Amino acid sequence: MTRYLLPLLFVALQAAPPRYTAEYWAGPEGSKPIGQAIDAAGNVLGRVGTSADKPFYWRAGGVPVVPAHADAAGWAPRAMDANGRMYFGREGKVAVLDGGNFAVQGGTDGAFHYVISAAGDGLAAGFTADGGFAAMRWRNGKAAVLPQESSGARALALAINEHGVAAGTVRRVGELMCAGKSEAAQPGRAAYWEGTGGPILLEGPRDAKWHPQAVKAMNADGWMAGVTSPVEPADPEWLARRDAAEAVAQVNTYCEFDLTATRGFVARGGRARLLPVPVGDESIVLETVPVAMNRWRVIVGTQADTKGVRAVLWQRQSGGWTAHHLDKLVDDRSPAGCGMDLRHLEARAINDQGQVTGTAVCGDRWFAFRLTPVEKQSSGTGSSTKRLSNNP
Secondary structure (H helix, E strand, O other), X not given: OHHHHHHHHHHHHHHOOOOEEEEEEOXXXXXXXXXXXXXXXXXXXXXXXXXXXXXXXXOOOOOEEOOOOHHHHXXXXXXXXXXXXXXXXXXXXXXXXXXXXXXXXXXXOOEEEEEEEEEOOOEEEEEEEOOOEEEEEEEOOEEEEOOOOOOOOEEEEEEEOOOOOEEEEEEOOOOOOOOOOOHHHOOOEEEEEOOOOOOEEOEOOOOXXXXXXXXXXXXXXXXXXXXXXXXXXXXXXXXXXXXHHHHHHOOOHHHHOHHHOOOEEEEOOOEEEEOOOOOOOOOOEEEEEEEEEOOOOOXXXXXXXXXXXXXXXXXXXXXXXXXXXXXXXXXXXXXXXXXXXXEEEEEEEEOOOOOEEEEEEEOOEEEEEEEEEOOOOOOOOOOOOOOOOOOO
């Protein structure tokens, strides 16, 4: 009997969602602090959501402070790698704060550089806008444009892992563009770059209408998470139907609806699978957006539904993933007496210890948060690799 009970007990333990203890910071009066990145030690880099968009650095066991150099120079925080190296942006230039050394590393007259993600030792990813948009990768301060799919194509790198594999989105020449939307919110095709080769496109789930649009997160093992689009932007038949509908309704159907009806996906190599939504939310969800993943394949992000915006965590289980509202996983939810009124709106980052940062709200008060798991997170399989040829 024991040999049957032990596997069942292991499955039950694996299925239990993580529990967290919480720390919150309200920031200056009237501000909206947001935790954006968290390093291996649990230190948080974030921004205070005011017009000045000031950065803050929240050391584990300490209180949030403004990083040296960054505030006076007006640099906005962008990313932080596992070693605590911080990346900032201002007017299309990139700067790095590494220990006490603050150095501008990218962006020249006529070329605007943006860092979106950082990982490992001196690795970062983003894009450049110099007569067009091209994906970029930084290695120890040296920036290089990633190969484009074709001349005139547009691409953005939105994630990178410890091996320098970058991922993001590409857009082919002549594809639909949506007026008034940021470059990262435009329709595209999820892709990744291995080494010096060109972008490799991800395929959508079999027998599904969803198409991988952009990779938002990647871990050391090459697992990726991102968002999908309900339609194929370059499908001639769909474009013809859209044009006919717009002629009658005078609305841009794709840009106004379909991009806000996204579902999160996860993939390792060629084909993506859809991430689930929390049980009971299937009929109310408008979009799910995963934005970060750790080595144990725990994913965090945001869900928008008819009840509002809520932070979500996806946990690996039995060959798939389960989704949980972050609100339900926190043991202590009482910053400054807010109690159960507190809502975790966005989860922005997760480290390999399972610590999560983001933003929460209680009434009209906003908080940056740092959540620490009660028990150490772990996984039974997986080893670091650069190659991503396996399907999930």
